[in-house]
Amino acid sequence: MSDTLTISDLYVEAGPTAQAKVLVRGASLRVPAGSVVGLVGESGSGKTVTCMSALGLAGSGVRITGGSVRLAGTELVGADAATLNRVRGGVVGTVFQDPLSSLNPLQRVGAQIAEALVLHRGGRPRQHRARVVELLASVGVPGPEQRMRAYPHELSGGLRQRVAIAIALANDPALLVADEPTTALDVTVQAQVLDVIRKATRTEQRAALIVTHDFGLVAEVADRVAVMYAGQIVEEGPVQEIFTHPQHPYTRGLLASRPTLATGRRRLAAMPGRPPVPGQWPAGCAFAERCPHVVGACAQAPPITASTEGWSRCWRPGVGGALEEVR
Numbered sequence: 001m002s003d004t005l006t007i008s009d010l011y012v013e014a015g016p017t018a019q020a021k022v023l024v025r026g027a028s029l030r031v032p033a034g035s036v037v038g039l040v041g042e043s044g045s046g047k048t049v050t051c052m053s054a055l056g057l058a059g060s061g062v063r064i065t066g067g068s069v070r071l072a073g074t075e076l077v078g079a080d081a082a083t084l085n086r087v088r089g090g091v092v093g094t095v096f097q098d099p100l101s102s103l104n105p106l107q108r109v110g111a112q113i114a115e116a117l118v119l120h121r122g123g124r125p126r127q128h129r130a131r132v133v134e135l136l137a138s139v140g141v142p143g144p145e146q147r148m149r150a151y152p153h154e155l156s157g158g159l160r161q162r163v164a165i166a167i168a169l170a171n172d173p174a175l176l177v178a179d180e181p182t183t184a185l186d187v188t189v190q191a192q193v194l195d196v197i198r199k200a201t202r203t204e205q206r207a208a209l210i211v212t213h214d215f216g217l218v219a220e221v222a223d224r225v226a227v228m229y230a231g232q233i234v235e236e237g238p239v240q241e242i243f244t245h246p247q248h249p250y251t252r253g254l255l256a257s258r259p260t261l262a263t264g265r266r267r268l269a270a271m272p273g274r275p276p277v278p279g280q281w282p283a284g285c286a287f288a289e290r291c292p293h294v295v296g297a298c299a300q301a302p303p304i305t306a307s308t309e310g311w312s313r314c315w316r317p318g319v320g321g322a323l324e325e326v327r
C-alpha cells in the first residue's frame with residue numbers, strides 16, 4: 001500500500017540558533033493510504049510539534065532543520081507558501097482538541113464550513129449549501145438544516161467537535177490529522193466522535209493520523225501506532241504487534257498506564273501477553289532492589305519510564321533527552 005504521509009528523519013528546533021532546543025530528533029513515520037495511525041506519547045514528548053511542523057503549521061520560532069515530509073506525493077519541507085496553502089485544508093484536514101478555540105464564535109457553523117469550501121473550490125458560500133448539509137449529516141449532526149444556522153456556543157461540545165471534523169473533511173482531504181480530538185469531551189461523547197473519525201477514514205479510504213496520549217484510543221481506532229518519547233519515535237508498527245510485543249521499555253510503561261477509553265480497555269484486555277499492571281515490580285526484575293521506581297507509577301523526576309516483565313533493565317531520560325539505561 002502506498003503512503004499518504006511519509007515523515008523521514010525529521011529534526012525540529014526552537015529558539016535562537018545559538019541556544020536552539022531540539023524538539024524533534026530524527027522522527028520517521030508513515031501513514032499508509034486508507035489507514036489510521038496513532039501517534040502516542042506522554043505530554044511534552046513532541047507529538048504536536050512533529051505533526052504541526054510537518055504540515056508547516058508550527059508556531060513562530062519553530063523550524064525544521066532536517067528531514068523530509070511527503071504528503072500525497074508533494075514534498076513539504078522547504079515548500080513555498082502557495083504549496084503549503086493548497087495542501088492545508090485541501091489535501092490535509094486538521095482537527096484539534098478544543099473546537100471552541102478552532103471555531104469562530106461570531107460566525108454560524110454552516111458559514112464556517114462553507115468558507116472552507118470557498119477557500120479551496122471557489123464560488124460563493126450559498127452555492128455550497130447542499131454540501132454543507134451533507135457534511136453535517138455525514139458527521140452525525142442531527143437536523144443539519146437547522147444546526148447549520150447555530151453559533152458554536154449554541155452546540156454541545158460533542159456537536160462542536162463534529163462541526164470541526166466536518167470543516168476538516170470539507171474538501172475531501174487525503175489525510176485527516178486529529179490532535180487529541182476527544183480529550184475535551186466526556187467519555188460517552190468521546191466514543192461517538194471516534195466513531196465519526198473512524199467512519200470518515202474507513203469508508204472513504206482516507207488516511208488519518210491521530211495524536212493522543214491515550215493507548216486506549218489507539219486500540220480503539222488505529223491500525224498502526226508510533227510511540228514518541230523525548231522527541232524521538234522509539235517504536236512503530238501494527239497496533240496488535242506493538243500491544244502484544246512492545247519492544248521498547250517506554251512503550252511498555254505507556255501500555256501499563258491506564259487507558260481512559262472503556263472500549264479501548266476492553267480491546268487491550270483481550271490482547272494476550274500485554275504488560276503487567278502499574279504499581280508492581282515485575283517478577284524477576286534484576287533492578288528491583290536498587291531502583292526506587294515502579295512500573296508506570298514513578299514519583300521521581302526524571303521518571304524511569306518502564307521496567308516490566310521480560311525486561312531486566314530500567315531506563316530514564318539522559319543527556320539531550322536520549323534514553324539511558326540505569327545500572
Ligand SMILES: Nc1ncnc2c1ncn2[C@@H]1O[C@H](COP(=O)(O)OP(=O)(O)OP(=O)(O)O)[C@@H](O)[C@H]1O
Binds near residue numbers: 023049062
Ligand atoms: N514554540 C515553541 N518553542 C519552544 N518550545 C516549544 C514550542 N512548542 C512546543 N515546544 C516544546 O516542545 C516540546 C514538545 O511539545 P508538544 O506540544 O509537541 O508535546 P506533545 O507530545 O504534543 O504534548 P501534549 O500532549 O501535552 O500536547 C515541549 O517541551 C514543548 O514545551
